[in-house]
Amino acid sequence: MNDGCGDSAAHVATDDEWDAFLQRCFLCHPEQSSPYAANRVEYGYRCDRVVVREKGGIVGGAQILVWPTPFGNHARIFRGPVVLDDDPRLMREVVRRVDQEASAYGYTSVQVDLFPEHKVAHQALQEEGFSPAPDGAQSKxxxxxxxxxxxxxxxxxxxxxxxxxxxxxxxxxxxxxxxxxxxxxxxxxxxxxxxxxxxxxxxxxxxxxxxxxxxxxxxxxxxxxxxxxxxxxxxxxxxxxxxxxxxxxxxxxxxxxxxxxxxxxxxxxxxxxxxxxxxxxxxxxxxxxxxxxxxxxxxxxWPRPLLKCYGSLRGLRWKMHELTASGPRMRRMVKKAARLLGGRQEKKMPW
CATH class of the missing domain: 3.40.630.30 (Gcn5-related N-acetyltransferase (GNAT))
Incomplete structure (x- = not known):
């Protein structure tokens, strides 16, 4: 199996170690697995992971997929973070480390997609300043x-x-x-x-x-x-x-x-x-x-995606997300601007 997270500087768990942890999580999902990361890397994403360890073993973490744009690195967490036993204490620690990761590695925003079962993650993310994404990302x-x-x-x-x-x-x-x-x-x-x-x-x-x-x-x-x-x-x-x-x-x-x-x-x-x-x-x-x-x-x-913007321009970045979500015409304009600034166009991917 390919190493989905490659050699990222933020890569703190091998695929085998991460997947072994994921198998033990009650609320795990394939979109937090290394096979999913490996597929997304083929489409141009970078994969980072943050983990929390106790007694040397992983007890919580998040797999983060990062898309570089001319406006900064936009990160996505699908169906995570995940922790053993859905423990609120561990979840708060994982979310805190995601926040640190975003600042340390220059993420401009982090969007998190959850299922209704992810109530503990939803609460911890909101406590850390994540908010429902603009209206273009509706509840499903x-x-x-x-x-x-x-x-x-x-x-x-x-x-x-x-x-x-x-x-x-x-x-x-x-x-x-x-x-x-x-x-x-x-x-x-x-x-x-x-x-x-x-x-x-x-x-x-x-x-x-x-x-x-x-x-x-x-x-x-x-x-x-x-x-x-x-x-x-x-x-x-x-x-x-x-x-x-x-x-x-x-x-x-x-x-x-x-x-x-x-x-x-x-x-x-x-x-x-x-x-x-x-x-x-x-x-x-x-x-x-x-x-x-x-x-x-x-x-x-299903819960609306949660979003948090980072950096000194975080207020402006939130406005950009609102504009992008305002309609298909504005989304096309933002994508065109990104192309003109030398950004890679995101490819269509299987879901």
């Missing part, structure tokens, strides 16, 4: 399913298409296999086909393989593949944060006869059943697109 709406109910009870509350499609798939002898019982290659072929069909960028297969090796046995990621007569038809790859399973990536074959089978309903209901038996209390569909609305039980709002 998402449909969430409470797993206290059985699948039959859930389907009685969902759109009738869900129960109909699930029962039809079962009648057509569609089966779903979870990771370990299904080759990861089968999921990736479906994901790759959907990326081509819909025109979005995808992570390489190695990324999913690395995540499975790192977090699969820890119950932090899980994938599911639907089959008919041992032929893979569709798949999803999900992430578990705390006691919530998040739908993350999907894919399917696009032949008309496969689309008519509507196996994605069975895939998601199977994932909910797996999540329930493995201690999860919620299944989050990561959005409110029309297909996801079929499953809707309740709507939640």
């Amino acid at each position: 709406e998402s449909f969430r399913i409470p797993l206290a109910f059985s699948n039959e009870e859930l389907m009685s509350r969902m759109n009738k298409n869900v129960a109909y499609s699930v029962r039809r798939a079962i009648r057509d002898k569609i089966t779903v296999r979870a990771g370990g019982d299904a080759p990861l290659e089968d999921f990736y072929k479906m994901h790759e086909a959907t990326a081509r069909h819909q025109g979005f960028l995808r992570f390489p297969q190695e990324y999913f393989t690395d995540l499975w090796g790192l977090l699969g046995k820890r119950g932090k990621v899980q994938y599911f593949v639907a089959y008919c007569d041992d032929v893979p038809l569709a798949g999803i790859y999900n992430v578990i944060v705390g006691r919530t399973m998040y739908y993350n990536w999907g894919g399917m074959r696009w032949e008309p006869e496969v689309k008519k089978m509507r196996v994605n309903y069975l895939l998601h209901m199977t994932a909910m059943a797996w999540a329930r038996t493995h201690g999860c209390t919620f299944y989050d569909l990561s959005g409110i697109q029309p297909f996801k609305k079929q499953f809707a039980i309740e709507k939640v709002f």
